Amino acid sequence: MKKAKYRVFEKLRQLLDDKSAVTTKEVAKAMNLSRGVTSSYLAQLYHEGLLLKKGTKPVYWQLISNSQDAFAQLIGANGSLKNIVSQCKASVNYPPSGFPLIITGPSGSGKSYLASLIFKYAQQEGVINKGAHFVVLNCADYANNPELLSSVLFGYKKGTFTGADADKTGLVDQADNGYLFLDEVHRLPRESQEKLFVLLDSGKFYPLGENKHFKQVNVRFIFATTEKIEDKLLNTFLRRVPLKIALPGFSERPLIEKYQLIEFFLKHEANRINRTIKISFNTIQVLVNQKQEGNIGSLANKIKLLCAENFNSSDKKAIEIPNNKNISGPNVDWLVFKPNSQDLLVNLAKENSKKYLSTLLSTLYDNENKNQEISEQNLVLNQFVHDIKRNSVLLIYDQNFEKFLMQQLATATEKIGKKYGILKYLNSQKLCEAVKVLSVIQECPDLPDISNLLTLVSKHYPRTVYLCKQIRSCFKVDINNDWFIPIFLYAVFDEIAGKIESQNLLAIMVCHGGNVASDICAIVNELCGNYIFEAFDMPLNVSNHEIAQKIELYIRKQGRKYDGTILLFDMGSLSNLYKEVKVLLNNDLLVINNLTTEIALDLGLQIQQNKSFKKIAEKAESYPSTMSVKYFEGISQKANIIVSCMSGEGLAEEIKRILQKVLQTDVEIITMDYHELKTTLQRHDLSYFKNTNFILTTNNVDHQKELDVLNLYDIMDEDGDKRLRQLLKEMGETKKNVDKLTSELLKFFTIGGIKGRLRFLNPDVVIPEIQEIVAKFENYYHVALTNKFKLSLCMHLALMLERLMLDQTSDQESKDTQEKSKEEKDFYHVADKIFHNIEQKYNIKINDYELSLIYELFKTNSE
Ligand SMILES: Nc1ncnc2c1ncn2[C@@H]1O[C@H](COP(=O)(O)OP(=O)(O)OP(=O)(O)O)[C@@H](O)[C@H]1O
Numbered sequence: 001m002k003k004a005k006y007r008v009f010e011k012l013r014q015l016l017d018d019k020s021a022v023t024t025k026e027v028a029k030a031m032n033l034s035r036g037v038t039s040s041y042l043a044q045l046y047h048e049g050l051l052l053k054k055g056t057k058p059v060y061w062q063l064i065s066n067s068q069d070a071f072a073q074l075i076g077a078n079g080s081l082k083n084i085v086s087q088c089k090a091s092v093n094y095p096p097s098g099f100p101l102i103i104t105g106p107s108g109s110g111k112s113y114l115a116s117l118i119f120k121y122a123q124q125e126g127v128i129n130k131g132a133h134f135v136v137l138n139c140a141d142y143a144n145n146p147e148l149l150s151s152v153l154f155g156y157k158k159g160t161f162t163g164a165d166a167d168k169t170g171l172v173d174q175a176d177n178g179y180l181f182l183d184e185v186h187r188l189p190r191e192s193q194e195k196l197f198v199l200l201d202s203g204k205f206y207p208l209g210e211n212k213h214f215k216q217v218n219v220r221f222i223f224a225t226t227e228k229i230e231d232k233l234l235n236t237f238l239r240r241v242p243l244k245i246a247l248p249g250f251s252e253r254p255l256i257e258k259y260q261l262i263e264f265f266l267k268h269e270a271n272r273i274n275r276t277i278k279i280s281f282n283t284i285q286v287l288v289n290q291k292q293e294g295n296i297g298s299l300a301n302k303i304k305l306l307c308a309e310n311f312n313s314s315d316k317k318a319i320e321i322p323n324n325k326n327i328s329g330p331n332v333d334w335l336v337f338k339p340n341s342q343d344l345l346v347n348l349a350k351e352n353s354k355k356y357l358s359t360l361l362s363t364l365y366d367n368e369n370k371n372q373e374i375s376e377q378n379l380v381l382n383q384f385v386h387d388i389k390r391n392s393v394l395l396i397y398d399q400n401f402e403k404f405l406m407q408q409l410a411t412a413t414e415k416i417g418k419k420y421g422i423l424k425y426l427n428s429q430k431l432c433e434a435v436k437v438l439s440v441i442q443e444c445p446d447l448p449d450i451s452n453l454l455t456l457v458s459k460h461y462p463r464t465v466y467l468c469k470q471i472r473s474c475f476k477v478d479i480n481n482d483w484f485i486p487i488f489l490y491a492v493f494d495e496i497a498g499k500i501e502s503q504n505l506l507a508i509m510v511c512h513g514g515n516v517a518s519d520i521c522a523i524v525n526e527l528c529g530n531y532i533f534e535a536f537d538m539p540l541n542v543s544n545h546e547i548a549q550k551i552e553l554y555i556r557k558q559g560r561k562y563d564g565t566i567l568l569f570d571m572g573s574l575s576n577l578y579k580e581v582k583v584l585l586n587n588d589l590l591v592i593n594n595l596t597t598e599i600a601l602d603l604g605l606q607i608q609q610n611k612s613f614k615k616i617a618e619k620a621e622s623y624p625s626t627m628s629v630k631y632f633e634g635i636s637q638k639a640n641i642i643v644s645c646m647s648g649e650g651l652a653e654e655i656k657r658i659l660q661k662v663l664q665t666d667v668e669i670i671t672m673d674y675h676e677l678k679t680t681l682q683r684h685d686l687s688y689f690k691n692t693n694f695i696l697t698t699n700n701v702d703h704q705k706e707l708d709v710l711n712l713y714d715i716m717d718e719d720g721d722k723r724l725r726q727l728l729k730e731m732g733e734t735k736k737n738v739d740k741l742t743s744e745l746l747k748f749f750t751i752g753g754i755k756g757r758l759r760f761l762n763p764d765v766v767i768p769e770i771q772e773i774v775a776k777f778e779n780y781y782h783v784a785l786t787n788k789f790k791l792s793l794c795m796h797l798a799l800m801l802e803r804l805m806l807d808q809t810s811d812q813e814s815k816d817t818q819e820k821s822k823e824e825k826d827f828y829h830v831a832d833k834i835f836h837n838i839e840q841k842y843n844i845k846i847n848d849y850e851l852s853l854i855y856e857l858f859k860t861n862s863e
Pocket of ligand 1: 073074075076105106107108109110111112113114226264296297298300
């Protein structure tokens with residue numbers, strides 16, 4: 001039941017239909033109330049900023065709206081057209097006599113309507129007389145006859161052409177001291193545009209057939225076109241039009257304005273035919289979303305047509321416009337527009353809403369900043385709704401719009417609430433609360449910026465914000481502002497947010513084909529009474545990589561850390577998916593490739609009870625044998641060595657093979673490519689590597705200083721070799737094994753390094769032979785050569801063998817005439833013996849020159 005004072009207000013509005021002001025006595029009489037009571041109500045309305053008071057004894061009352069300017073009736077004047085309106089006002093008031101403007105915009109966007117309002121406003125402002133004319137010419141009507149157009153515009157002299165029996169004035173004359181609106185101005189021929197320059201510059205023009213006596217007028221111009229003005233109009237013409245206004249199409253207007261336009265035409269039609277109009281929500285939704293050419297103009301026609309189409313089939317009292325034909329389902333909800341019903345003053349007191357919303361925002365922000373409970377924030381919203389009900393902002397409620405919003409919200413909330421098992425917490429009373437605030441927000445012309453609060457709530461309630469966003473994405477109409485998230489969160493999720501946020505594990509299910517994942521997800525979440533799982537229904541032919549991408553997107557939206565991730569899926573390779581997903585995560589991962597309701601529920605309940613990842617993962621191993629489970633807490637449950645090579649995983653796999661062949665301790669060798677290693681090191685703390693003995697790489701990589709990261713090439717150095725030996729010793733490897741490993745690694749690198757350089761010899765065969773030679777030198781001299789030296793020696797000897805086979809050393813040999821030291825001679829002697837077998841095999845002779853090079857190598861490396 002509406003409050004009595006607002007009934008007084010509505011009565012006053014009715015009385016003011018015929019007059020410009022009314023007295024208290026007249027209102028009291030019409031309401032059948034005492035003068036004293038009426039006076040008190042009127043005073044309250046006055047204080048609420050809804051009425052104007054004039055004179056004393058008697059006092060005259062007026063509506064604030066009555067004193068509003070012509071643009072007040074333009075839908076969007078306080079919203080998306082706010083700037084445009086203030087520019088139009090400037091074009092009217094600018095001294096001495098305003099300036100011309102051109103309005104562009106698609107067909108039906110309201111160009112003509114805006115032009116007419118500019119004219120009205122000019123009258124209101126008194127810059128033109130009440131009796132001034134608003135003359136309209138659609139240039140397109142004469143586009144094929146420029147002569148005629150010119151004569152219509154500028155008039156003509158008697159005898160100018162056949163049929164010109166007398167002088168005739170043109171539209172320019174008629175518009176003197178008023179406005180001339182030239183629509184579709186791009187159809188104006190060049191000559192007429194040129195004539196207009198002069199008129200715009202000086203107010204002078206010559207009628208057709210007159211070239212002596214010009215006429216002087218004082219005309220204000222408005223031009224309009226649907227075309228791109230730069231392409232269609234002379235630059236010299238455009239330069240004389242300082243203001244260019246572009247009107248947006250219907251689809252670019254904000255939701256509230258789209259709705260208000262629809263409502264405006266429905267009310268207009270209800271009044272015109274004097275019938276109540278009932279229209280289904282779905283049809284409103286279709287109208288809101290329409291993107292057709294013709295914009296507001298065709299919207300008006302469409303509404304008219306809808307009323308006409310349903311006129312006969314409806315009863316006498318009301319026209320019923322049911323669901324659009326393309327929409328199945330019952331016409332459940334209707335909006336009702338009665339004829340001659342008083343407009344609920346949607347436009348009134350809107351300016352106040354910004355003030356109220358700013359206060360609301362700062363209270364919410366302060367509370368959130370102080371980490372206040374969500375119930376506190378809910379209370380703040382309650383208070384807000386209560387306050388606006390108590391005062392004039394009530395009038396900015398458009399109850400029909402509120403109903404419309406409610407329907408949108410309820411549908412989206414039901415869908416998401418079901419999927420995430422939380423529907424019972426999102427009851428309609430809470431939705432009502434949210435809708436009340438949201439409808440004020442939708443109607444506020446200039447919303448305060450809420451981004452700081454949004455950042456805070458996203459941090460404090462990341463999972464719940466995710467759900468709010470899911471709900472928003474289900475809307476059939478665009479409720480496109482950031483206010484939605486915090487308001488909806490506080491108003492609707494107040495009871496459940498804490499529970500939603502308490503989850504420490506991220507749980508995902510993926511299923512191929514149909515809605516299986518979503519269905520199981522809904523059941524499990526519902527049974528757990530909380531949003532535990534997110535589900536992805538994937539097409540049948542989707543790859544693991546695509547699944548991983550989807551999951552990555554979801555993880556990125558989380559905005560918080562979890563202790564671990566649990567991924568259930570129905571088919572495909574477990575280890576491949578594990579690998580794809582694992583790199584995305586900075587936590588433990590359990591992958592189970594068996595998606596049944598029972599298993600999901602068991603996991604869901606454990607997650608709900610905040611069981612640790614480890615416990616859940618261990619239990620998962622005991623699930624039915626048909627399924628496999630893969631998980632690690634940290635990078636691996638076992639002692640491990642990570643091997644990573646810049647040149648790809650192939651190389652790392654080779655090294656893994658060598659390590660596995662030689663090492664005797666029970667250790668897992670994990671390979672990664674370089675990028676994977678880098679991100680893994682960046683994302684994880686030490687605990688993740690708690691079972692990692694060391695990391696072998698082929699290049700340097702940033703890492704936590706506590707971790708042992710060895711560059712494989714450094715192992716060739718003495719220091720690196722020592723470090724590796726130490727680490728292997730700590731693992732329990734014997735010296736013999738360690739020697740074997742280094743020798744294998746050496747062989748591997750030498751072979752790798754030499755492969756591309758040998759043309760005939762097979763490195764796999766020759767390198768072991770050369771390694772044997774090197775070992776003989778070590779034995780003879782009782783030295784342990786460094787790996788690095790061994791590497792370069794092996795390489796040198798392999799190349800030497802091939803060189804000798806190709807007989808490419810004779811020149812250098814002849815030049816080598818220097819006297820040799822005893823030590824060198826001794827070396828030559830020993831080397832002769834050591835190389836004997838290989839010389840035989842390859843049928844070569846290692847000459848003194850080659851021996852001198854080898855001697856040099858030994859000498860420089862032992863210094
Ligand atoms: N902001 C608005 N508020 C209320 N009604 C509007 C608004 N804008 C346009 N209309 C209505 O929309 C209809 C189409 O507007 P109008 O004829 O001015 O468009 P136009 O851009 O001039 O179209 P065209 O290019 O086809 O001539 C009119 O009935 C007009 O009253």
